[in-house]
Amino acid sequence: MTNPPATQHSYPYQNQPIWSKSEKVIARTAFDAALGRELHEVIQEAKRMASQIQQSSDLWDLEHYLTQRRKEIDRKYDYRYSRLTHVFARLLYEKRLREEELHGLREDKLTPIRSFAKFLAEDAA
Amino acid sequence: MTNPPATQHSYPYQNQPIWSKSEKVIARTAFDAALGRELHEVIQEAKRMASQIQQSSDLWDLEHYLTQRRKEIDRKYDYRYSRLTHVFARLLYEKRLREEELHGLREDKLTPIRSFAKFLAEDAA
Numbered sequence: 001m002t003n004p005p006a007t008q009h010s011y012p013y014q015n016q017p018i019w020s021k022s023e024k025v026i027a028r029t030a031f032d033a034a035l036g037r038e039l040h041e042v043i044q045e046a047k048r049m050a051s052q053i054q055q056s057s058d059l060w061d062l063e064h065y066l067t068q069r070r071k072e073i074d075r076k077y078d079y080r081y082s083r084l085t086h087v088f089a090r091l092l093y094e095k096r097l098r099e100e101e102l103h104g105l106r107e108d109k110l111t112p113i114r115s116f117a118k119f120l121a122e123d124a125a
Numbered sequence: 126m127t128n129p130p131a132t133q134h135s136y137p138y139q140n141q142p143i144w145s146k147s148e149k150v151i152a153r154t155a156f157d158a159a160l161g162r163e164l165h166e167v168i169q170e171a172k173r174m175a176s177q178i179q180q181s182s183d184l185w186d187l188e189h190y191l192t193q194r195r196k197e198i199d200r201k202y203d204y205r206y207s208r209l210t211h212v213f214a215r216l217l218y219e220k221r222l223r224e225e226e227l228h229g230l231r232e233d234k235l236t237p238i239r240s241f242a243k244f245l246a247e248d249a250a
Contacts, residue, residue: 043183049175050171050187059195
C-alpha cells in the first residue's frame with residue numbers, strides 16, 4: 001500500500017483543471033522560458049544602470065530597482081497548478097510568452113488563460 | 126528676548142564635550158571625506174559585481190550586497206555631536222580616516238576618539 005502523492009490533486013478546487021503529464025512538461029518549459037527571458041532583461045538593465053552610476057543616489061536607485069524586480073518576479077512566477085492559468089495569462093498579456101509556447105495544452109487551460117489575458121488587456125486600456 | 130537654539134547643547138549629557146564652530150567645520154569635512162571614500166568604494170564594487178553577473182543568483186547577490194552596505198553606512202555615519210567621537214573612532218579603526226584629518230579638534234575629543242579606536246582594535250585582535 002502506498003500513500004497518494006501530496007499534490008494539489010489531494011485537495012481539488014472546484015473547476016480546477018487537471019494537468020496531464022505532457023501538459024506539465026509544456027507548462028514547465030513555457031514558464032522557465034518566460035522566467036529566463038525576464039531575468040535576462042533584469043540582468044541587462046542592472047548592468048546598464050551600474051555602468052552609469054556616478055553618485056550614491058544612483059547606487060541606491062539600483063538597489064531599489066533590484067529589490068522591486070525581485071519581489072515582482074517572486075510574486076508573478078508562481079508555479080502552483082492552481083495558479084498557473086493566471087500566471088500564463090499575465091505572461092501572455094505582458095508579451096513575455098507567445099501563445100505558441102502553450103501549444104499542446106488542452107482547451108480547459110487555454111480558455112481561461114486567454115480569457116484572463118483579455119481581461120487584463122481591457123482592464124489596462 | 127530670543128529662545129536658545131534647539132541644539133544638543135540644550136540637553137547636555139554628562140561629559141559631553143562642546144564642539145566649537147571651527148571644530149564643527151573640521152568634523153564635517155572629515156566625516157564627509159570618509160563617507161565619500163566609502164561610497165566610492167561601494168560604487169566601484171557594485172560596478173565590478175554587475176559587470177560579472179551571469180545568472181540570477183549573481184543579480185540577487187548584488188542586491189543583497191547593496192542593501193547590506195546601505196544599512197551599514199546608515200548606521201555608521203551618524204552625524205550627531207553626541208555620537209561623533211564614536212563615529213570617528215570607528216572610522217580611524219577601519220582606516221577610513223587618517224588622524225591628520227582630525228587635526229584641530231581639541232583633546233577633549235581626540236582623547237576619547239583615540240581611546241575608543243584602540244578599544245576596537247584590541248577587541249578585534
